[in-house]
């Protein structure tokens with residue numbers, strides 16, 4: 001079924017409507033404020049109309065429109081995927097043979113075509129589980145559909161292809177994805193073996209300790225009322241820990257030539273993190289998408305083209321739990 005949001009980047013008119021709509025006075029209760037803001041937020045409404053799981057999709061769509069992150073057949077890891085709109089974008093951009101793995105600390109109904117692992121990404125055990133999943137190159141990929149035409153009757157029949165054999169998977173384990181961004185086989189360094197991920201996305205934000213509104217946390221709508229504490233330093237420090245964990249994971253799993261997108265809350269420590277990124281990637285950009293609320297300190301690092309042979313100096317910084 002065609003998806004109208006495939007090439008969607010919000011129009012100028014839509015953006016100016018958004019700015020007007022966002023300048024409403026605030027109410028006293030934060031949940032009332034959140035609900036009323038969602039109600040008048042054009043991006044949230046547009047996401048609903050387009051069948052996207054949340055307005056966050058537009059941030060990734062904007063970044064992808066500028067940097068062309070995805071290619072067919074890629075492996076994408078989406079950290080903090082719930083409720084799943086970034087994963088929806090990744091599925092659409094990497095099909096027909098891409099594989100998308102989402103990780104989140106809260107349970108959520110994954111979008112179609114997305115494999116998920118529930119757990120705290122700061123935990124070493126959860127990261128190991130993610131690596132185990134990724135080490136099987138066929139795991140999480142959609143099965144191929146073949147169409148057979150019967151010459152005598154002219155009837156076309158859809159056939160699901162059997163899973164590829166283990167030997168076949170081994171043989172193709174090091175192949176770059178179709179049209180992928182990785183080095184060719186000759187240029188591939190031995191240390192790149194086992195690094196199977198083409199794009200790592202992290203939109204993780206420290207979950208807010210929820211004191212009310214548990215009725216909201218259902219499988220179909222797991223989204224919390226908000227997911228920042230409102231305390232600027234706490235949000236910044238928490239987000240830098242999550243970024244460090246994502247980068248440490250990228251050292252172990254991201255292919256040479258792969259890309260890394262990471263949300264952070266701006267503050268004193270983000271420059272150090274940017275320096276780490278610059279050691280590992282050819283280019284690093286800071287982005288504040290137009291669909292990101294202007295009053296929020298949230299921004300994104302877009303780090304492109306992983307270099308070869310980079311030491312993991314982030315290892316000691318990462319705030320892992322067991």
Ligand SMILES: C[S@@+](CC[C@H](N)C(=O)[O-])C[C@H]1O[C@@H](n2cnc3c(N)ncnc32)[C@H](O)[C@@H]1O
Nearest residue numbers: 056080082083084085086104105121203204205
């Ligand atoms: C802003 S939401 C992500 C929205 C998502 N990109 C989308 O498009 O639907 C942030 C998510 O990060 C998750 N998260 C925060 N800390 C996490 C952690 N330590 N491990 C796994 N997930 C985490 C939260 O549970 C939340 O679902």
